[in-house]
Amino acid sequence: MNTPLRRVGLAMIGMIILLLANATYIQIIKADAYREDPRNQRVLLEEYARQRGKILAQDGNGQVQVLATVQPTNDRLRYLRQYTNGPMYAPVTGFYSVRYGAGGLERAEDEILNGSDDRLFVRRLSDLITGRDPRGGNIELTINPAAQAAAYNAMTQAGFAGSVVALNPKTGEILAMVSTPSYDPNPLSAHDGAAQEAAWKQYNNDKAKPMLNRAISETYAPGSTFKLIVASAALEDGKTKDDKLTSTDKLQVGGSELRNYNRGFCNGTPDGVTMEVALSLSCNTSFAQLAADEGTDKITAQAAKYGVGDDGLSIPMSVQQSCLGAAANCMSIADKAALMQTGIGQRDVRFTPLQNAEIVATIANGGERMRPQLVKSILAPDLSEISRLSTDSMGRAISRDSATQLRDMMIASEGKTGGDGKRPGLNIASKTGTAETGNDPKNTPPFAWYVAFAPADDPKIAVAVVVESQDVAATGSKLSAGIGRATMAAVVGGG
Amino acid sequence: MGSPVQGAVGPVAGQSAGVDKAAPTRRGTELLLLGFAAFVVTIALMLVEANQEQQLSLRIVWYGLAFLGLFGVAHVAVRRFAPYADPLILPCVALLNGLGLVMIYRIDLAMTEKAIRLGREINNDVPKQILWTTVALALFLGVLIVIKDHRMLTRYSYTFGLVGLVLLALPAFLPSVIAPTINGAKIWLKLGPFSVQPGEFSKVLLLVFFAGFLVSKRDLFMAAGRRVLGVDLPRARDLGPVVFAWAVSLGVLVFQKDLGTSLLFYGTILVMLYVATERAVWVAVGLLLFVGGAIVAYNLFTHVQQRVANWVDPLATYADAGGGYQIAQALFGLGTGGVGGTGLGAGRPDLVPLANTDFITAAIGEELGFIGMAALLLVYTVLALRGMRSALAVRDTFGKLLGGGLSFLLVMQVFVVVGGVTKLIPMTGITAPFLSYGGSSLLANYVLVAVLLRISDAARRPQTGSRPRPVPQAPIAEAHTVMVERPT
Numbered sequence: 001m002n003t004p005l006r007r008v009g010l011a012m013i014g015m016i017i018l019l020l021a022n023a024t025y026i027q028i029i030k031a032d033a034y035r036e037d038p039r040n041q042r043v044l045l046e047e048y049a050r051q052r053g054k055i056l057a058q059d060g061n062g063q064v065q066v067l068a069t070v071q072p073t074n075d076r077l078r079y080l081r082q083y084t085n086g087p088m089y090a091p092v093t094g095f096y097s098v099r100y101g102a103g104g105l106e107r108a109e110d111e112i113l114n115g116s117d118d119r120l121f122v123r124r125l126s127d128l129i130t131g132r133d134p135r136g137g138n139i140e141l142t143i144n145p146a147a148q149a150a151a152y153n154a155m156t157q158a159g160f161a162g163s164v165v166a167l168n169p170k171t172g173e174i175l176a177m178v179s180t181p182s183y184d185p186n187p188l189s190a191h192d193g194a195a196q197e198a199a200w201k202q203y204n205n206d207k208a209k210p211m212l213n214r215a216i217s218e219t220y221a222p223g224s225t226f227k228l229i230v231a232s233a234a235l236e237d238g239k240t241k242d243d244k245l246t247s248t249d250k251l252q253v254g255g256s257e258l259r260n261y262n263r264g265f266c267n268g269t270p271d272g273v274t275m276e277v278a279l280s281l282s283c284n285t286s287f288a289q290l291a292a293d294e295g296t297d298k299i300t301a302q303a304a305k306y307g308v309g310d311d312g313l314s315i316p317m318s319v320q321q322s323c324l325g326a327a328a329n330c331m332s333i334a335d336k337a338a339l340m341q342t343g344i345g346q347r348d349v350r351f352t353p354l355q356n357a358e359i360v361a362t363i364a365n366g367g368e369r370m371r372p373q374l375v376k377s378i379l380a381p382d383l384s385e386i387s388r389l390s391t392d393s394m395g396r397a398i399s400r401d402s403a404t405q406l407r408d409m410m411i412a413s414e415g416k417t418g419g420d421g422k423r424p425g426l427n428i429a430s431k432t433g434t435a436e437t438g439n440d441p442k443n444t445p446p447f448a449w450y451v452a453f454a455p456a457d458d459p460k461i462a463v464a465v466v467v468e469s470q471d472v473a474a475t476g477s478k479l480s481a482g483i484g485r486a487t488m489a490a491v492v493g494g495g
Numbered sequence: 496m497g498s499p500v501q502g503a504v505g506p507v508a509g510q511s512a513g514v515d516k517a518a519p520t521r522r523g524t525e526l527l528l529l530g531f532a533a534f535v536v537t538i539a540l541m542l543v544e545a546n547q548e549q550q551l552s553l554r555i556v557w558y559g560l561a562f563l564g565l566f567g568v569a570h571v572a573v574r575r576f577a578p579y580a581d582p583l584i585l586p587c588v589a590l591l592n593g594l595g596l597v598m599i600y601r602i603d604l605a606m607t608e609k610a611i612r613l614g615r616e617i618n619n620d621v622p623k624q625i626l627w628t629t630v631a632l633a634l635f636l637g638v639l640i641v642i643k644d645h646r647m648l649t650r651y652s653y654t655f656g657l658v659g660l661v662l663l664a665l666p667a668f669l670p671s672v673i674a675p676t677i678n679g680a681k682i683w684l685k686l687g688p689f690s691v692q693p694g695e696f697s698k699v700l701l702l703v704f705f706a707g708f709l710v711s712k713r714d715l716f717m718a719a720g721r722r723v724l725g726v727d728l729p730r731a732r733d734l735g736p737v738v739f740a741w742a743v744s745l746g747v748l749v750f751q752k753d754l755g756t757s758l759l760f761y762g763t764i765l766v767m768l769y770v771a772t773e774r775a776v777w778v779a780v781g782l783l784l785f786v787g788g789a790i791v792a793y794n795l796f797t798h799v800q801q802r803v804a805n806w807v808d809p810l811a812t813y814a815d816a817g818g819g820y821q822i823a824q825a826l827f828g829l830g831t832g833g834v835g836g837t838g839l840g841a842g843r844p845d846l847v848p849l850a851n852t853d854f855i856t857a858a859i860g861e862e863l864g865f866i867g868m869a870a871l872l873l874v875y876t877v878l879a880l881r882g883m884r885s886a887l888a889v890r891d892t893f894g895k896l897l898g899g900g901l902s903f904l905l906v907m908q909v910f911v912v913v914g915g916v917t918k919l920i921p922m923t924g925i926t927a928p929f930l931s932y933g934g935s936s937l938l939a940n941y942v943l944v945a946v947l948l949r950i951s952d953a954a955r956r957p958q959t960g961s962r963p964r965p966v967p968q969a970p971i972a973e974a975h976t977v978m979v980e981r982p983t
Contacts (some may be wrong), residue, residue: 002887004770005899009883012906016876019910020869022919026829027865034830039813039823042831042843074611
């Protein structure tokens with residue numbers, strides 16, 4: 001009876017070997033196919049079940065504000081992403097949705113936030129030993145909550161659509177990045193699929209495009225703010241702010257006439273005006289002629305030094321390219337007529353609000369352009385610092401002397417600019433702009449720009465404001481200046 | 496029956512001092528391995544707690560010690576009542592049972608989370624399973640104490656057979672109030688708060704019956720029938736046991752829709768028939784009947800067709816009602832686990848329905864990976880092969896047949912459940928021995944192990960003095976061998 005027993009024993013071993021072979025096939029050879037099957041929720045759940053890192057911002061007093069955090073939940077996703085002041089910070093934080101992926105910083109810094117970044121590796125070792133899900137690292141922003149709140153509140157209280165970008169001119173740190181109308185990212189990260197879908201549809205069907213980050217993903221004709229580039233080119237070319245420019249009431253450009261805003265002579269005189277006066281009064285004819293005098297090459301080169309045409313800038317979200325010409329030939333100006341119109345910020349030239357903020361920040365920083373950055377530091381889950389922002393110079397756009405002259409011209413310009421929010425103790429250097437849009441510019445609402453920095457003698461903040469105006473009669477000074485001043489005052493105060 | 500039993504034990508106990516030197520009992524090895532099993536189980540529990548972010552405290556060590564204490568009692572009982580039993584069997588069982596408890600606890604945690612989320616009542620299984628383990632160990636003790644010699648079972652083999660059959664058939668004929676249909680199978684009896692699966696017990700009882708029956712009628716099966724093409728065909732009337740097993744299996748399939756038990760029962764009987772007769776032709780006949788029965792069942796029953804379709808491609812029938820969702824989820828889990836697994840407590844085994852019973856091996860494969868799965872299978876192999884070794888070594892044919900049958904039953908059960916979970920064979924609802932949640936299965940398997948230990952004790956026990964009287968059912972051939980032995 002032992003022979004058949006031995007055979008049965010062998011058969012038993014054979015059965016186990018069959019099981020092992022099959023397990024090898026399932027768990028090793030076919031493992032990836034099963035792991036990546038779209039119906040396998042495990043991988044997705046794992047990613048969403050990680051304790052995602054926080055997004056933080058520190059205000060002037062060293063108080064840390066939590067912009068995005070997680071709340072433990074009892075469901076399968078385990079953590080609910082929550083945003084404090086969702087709409088105010090949505091252009092910065094973005095959203096994080098199981099269904100619709102992520103946007104903004106949530107997407108750009110996903111690897112840090114979800115904990116899979118290599119820089120978190122060493123800190124993750126203890127988690128690895130126990131097989132615990134890695135916890136995410138935290139991101140501290142360069143955002144100044146006071147500036148962000150001032151800009152956002154000023155925009156929303158006035159009911160404006162548009163954007164505010166504020167930079168620290170010396171470091172390139174982004175102090176505020178506002179886009180209105182905004183959206184609340186909280187419903188998008190809800191664990192209730194229906195709530196997510198409803199919010200997503202509502203935001204995307206809204207004609208006001210609340211999910212569009214106007215600060216970096218939308219471009220606007222810069223209007224008169226472009227005169228800063230023309231003036232820079234002229235100053236770099238050896239001219240001074242006191243050199244005379246034409247003050248004619250009209251210029252023949254191609255088939256049409258180019259006139260000043262008040263349709264008269266610049267400064268009421270046909271005898272010419274200094275560049276300083278022309279800039280402070282924003283005379284179109286003077287700068288169109290100046291642009292033509294300098295020529296396409298110098299204007300284009302100067303614009304490029306300010307960062308126009310840069311493709312692939314990321315803050316770490318990628319920034320839409322700003323262009324002088326139509327999208328296909330970003331840095332080319334077709335002819336002299338185009339050059340003259342470009343010189344006053346019309347025709348095909350389009351800037352992101354961030355680009356315009358960079359230009360004033362460069363002037364404020366004595367001509368040296370700093371890379372705009374949004375992340376101040378990356379922190380481990382235990383809040384120890386992993387890396388910190390290093391300021392990065394992107395080269396000199398203009399000489400220190402040119403910058404000083406431009407500053408003086410902008411201080412004069414601020415003196416001629418009306419609008420709310422002027423503060424006696426605060427010395428501001430600014431330039432306004434009203435860009436005509438559409439095929440019927442005279443009857444289409446313009447974009448109202450205000451670019452400025454303060455305090456003028458020791459700049460701490462540079463700001464660019466654009467308002468998609470609903471009011472045909474509006475100009476930059478009326479609409480945008482108050483918002484820009486409020487934003488700057490939030491950082492540098494003023495009596 | 497008290498006094499003869501005492502007499503039988505007496506001489507062994509008296510000689511134990513001398514015997515220890517001659518033939519080591521190896522109980523120390525068993526205790527050491529039990530300690531190791533308790534250590535592994537404690538570490539596993541610790542990992543689950545750490546990964547599930549429960550509080551890590553000394554409590555876990557106490558649980559580990561309590562576990563060791565429980566099996567320590569079993570160890571002492573083995574030391575006292577079956578001192579020569581195989582030292583590996585009990586530690587293997589302890590390891591499997593302990594890992595099962597850890598996995599059931601781990602799935603409880605996930606289910607509690609889900610219950611809180613859905614506002615449902617929290618229903619934890621692990622306290623019940625701990626209770627069942629204790630009861631099962633008590634039953635284990637009882638079997639070891641009552642059955643002093645496995646051969647005494649032959650006296651009751653027909654009784655066991657009848658009781659086994661009645662238990663097996665009971666749920667099918669009782670009204671649904673007492674015997675509800677759960678997960679498509681009518682194999683449960685509801686007694687107050689407890690549910691029992693009488694079929695689990697009848698497995699062991701019917702095995703004992705078949706071993707006794709085959710031993711007593713062995714010579715009949717050995718007799719050749721007609722020779723056709725060089726193969727000895729069995730006589731038609733000897734087909735009886737095979738047909739009986741076949742009919743019972745088919746009955747279980749038809750009336751209870753329990754594919755697993757049906758397959759298990761039939762396969763084991765077939766193997767025992769082969770061992771008893773030493774003729775492979777029985778296996779051939781049995782397989783033919785199986786194929787015939789399988790074809791008939793496939794054509795008659797939609798639930799069999801569905802199981803087969805789910806086996807061929809579970810991803811294709813993923814969304815169907817009663818489709819491949821469960822197997823697909825198990826495969827996703829196993830694939831996600833990969834070689835090393837997600838880590839105990841760090842996976843999502845709760846996504847697989849029935850994760851703590853039929854699909855507990857999928858949960859282990861997901862969280863401990865292929866490595867854990869292979870280790871698990873090897874522990875089962877060691878357990879079954881030690882049983883088989885005891886069957887080889889024991890001197891009486893009944894012991895050989897019963898030991899071999901019980902060992903094969905274990906492996907067959909593992910093959911059916913793990914094979915089903917890993918899509919090697921169609922899925923049949925069956926529990927993984929010692930691992931799965933379920934009192935009946937646990938109790939029955941502990942009885943099985945107690946009998947195996949008893950057989951292995953008999954196999955290794957040194958023969959002293961006069962041999963016990965020959966077993967009445969022993970074939971004449973064996974008696975003849977004794978007679979020609981030379982006296983030198």
